[in-house]
Amino acid sequence: PASISVKELAEVLGKKGSDLVMALMKKGQMLNINATLDFDTAAAIAEDYNVILEQEEEKDILETVFAEEEDDEKDLKERPPVVVVMGHVDHGKTSLLDAIRHSNVTKGEAGGITQHIGAYTVQIDGKPITFLDTPGHEAFTAMRMRGAQITDIAILVVAADDGVMPQTVEAINHAKAAGVEIIVAINKMDKPSANPDRVKQELVEYGLVAEDWGGQTICVPVSAVTKEGLDSLLEMIILVAEMKELKANPNKHARGAIVEAQLDKGRGPVATVLVQNGTLQVGDPIVAGAAYGKIRAMTDDKGRRVKKAGPSTPVEILGLSEVPSAGDSFYVAENDKQARQVAESIIAKNRENMIKETPQKVSLDDLFSQ
Numbered sequence: 001p002a003s004i005s006v007k008e009l010a011e012v013l014g015k016k017g018s019d020l021v022m023a024l025m026k027k028g029q030m031l032n033i034n035a036t037l038d039f040d041t042a043a044a045i046a047e048d049y050n051v052i053l054e055q056e057e058e059k060d061i062l063e064t065v066f067a068e069e070e071d072d073e074k075d076l077k078e079r080p081p082v083v084v085v086m087g088h089v090d091h092g093k094t095s096l097l098d099a100i101r102h103s104n105v106t107k108g109e110a111g112g113i114t115q116h117i118g119a120y121t122v123q124i125d126g127k128p129i130t131f132l133d134t135p136g137h138e139a140f141t142a143m144r145m146r147g148a149q150i151t152d153i154a155i156l157v158v159a160a161d162d163g164v165m166p167q168t169v170e171a172i173n174h175a176k177a178a179g180v181e182i183i184v185a186i187n188k189m190d191k192p193s194a195n196p197d198r199v200k201q202e203l204v205e206y207g208l209v210a211e212d213w214g215g216q217t218i219c220v221p222v223s224a225v226t227k228e229g230l231d232s233l234l235e236m237i238i239l240v241a242e243m244k245e246l247k248a249n250p251n252k253h254a255r256g257a258i259v260e261a262q263l264d265k266g267r268g269p270v271a272t273v274l275v276q277n278g279t280l281q282v283g284d285p286i287v288a289g290a291a292y293g294k295i296r297a298m299t300d301d302k303g304r305r306v307k308k309a310g311p312s313t314p315v316e317i318l319g320l321s322e323v324p325s326a327g328d329s330f331y332v333a334e335n336d337k338q339a340r341q342v343a344e345s346i347i348a349k350n351r352e353n354m355i356k357e358t359p360q361k362v363s364l365d366d367l368f369s370q
């Protein structure tokens with residue numbers, strides 16, 4: 001978070017530091033000249049002096065070090081779409097994905113609630129599509145936000161017997177904020193109480209007007225139980241993905257996002273990552289926030305050991321120094337040394353920010369010794 005000291009602010013305002021300290025004291029704000037102010041406080045003070053303070057974008061160290069060069073058109077190859085499945089709790093996201101994968105993940109999940117983002121690639125008529133599952137539970141807002149940010153298409157699952165609910169609305173907002181196209185899957189159509197028209201009606205309020213109602217939003221009635229509508233849903237996903245002409249350059253160092261990560265007793269930090277551009281390889285030195293390391297082993301979504309992972313591929317990696325945060329970007333460095341140095345500068349920066357955020361106590365002595 002951006003911050004500024006009283007002294008620096010005084011300079012910006014063209015005042016003497018001690019004058020600003022006195023002026024603030026008169027208003028009941030006891031701050032010494034070295035006290036740091038967060039942006040909002042500093043902006044409010046500046047406003048009293050008719051100065052509008054603007055925040056300078058603090059560029060991420062990683063973004064600067066690993067600034068991405070634009071790919072040459074000739075290096076770009078088609079890549080699979082990344083599709084996030086979002087919606088209210090229990091509306092059937094995991095069940096729909098299971099039905100698509102012909103597997104059965106729901107039964108294995110603790111209490112049937114998705115605890116983390118699962119990431120899988122599914123071949124549909126020989127075309128790969130990468131799906132990310134997200135939890136609908138209200139406690140997982142950040143995961144839904146991340147999910148929306150790293151994807152091309154969002155499948156909004158709405159149970160036909162329940163309609164638009166709070167996390168449905170939240171998912172719509174995340175997808176819109178991330179500029180991701182929404183395809184609505186009206187699920188549980190097998191239920192006698194299913195009312196797809198009501199769902200469409202409710203969605204209008206959030207700017208999603210179904211195609212058969214004269215709007216632009218693709219709505220597909222489906223059932224994870226009877227598998228009705230699944231083929232149409234997949235067709236729509238492929239259609240929308242094709243229109244987007246998604247491309248990436250597999251012939252360069254990888255970069256992407258941490259989807260989830262945890263500490264495994266035997267294996268150390270384990271992270272599921274989504275490669276967004278380039279190709280990730282075993283042995284690559286990588287950095288993700290303050291975590292760094294050489295990739296020791298890589299497993300695909302079916303649990304198989306792999307040596308490489310290209311664009312839009314989710315893989316689990318081993319070899320990081322610590323557990324990165326889900327949502328962090330990861331980058332492949334030039335060599336081990338660079339990876340370590342960059343991570344160390346992030347650790348130093350984090351420490352510096354922490355010190356800055358610690359409130360400073362001010363005594364009267366401090367005030368008058370300026």
Ligand code: GTP
Pocket residue numbers: 087088089090091092093094095096106112113114134135136137187188189190191222223224225226
């Ligand atoms: P969270 O991950 O907890 O947000 O839930 P979810 O959206 O992944 O829902 P999940 O797939 O776990 O399904 C919730 C319940 O709805 C389960 O009992 C499913 O069996 C049931 N269910 C899911 N899809 C259908 C469907 O199409 N028809 C019927 N009748 N039940 C369904």
Ligand code: MG
Pocket residue numbers: 093094095112113114133134135136
């Ligand atoms: Mg689920």
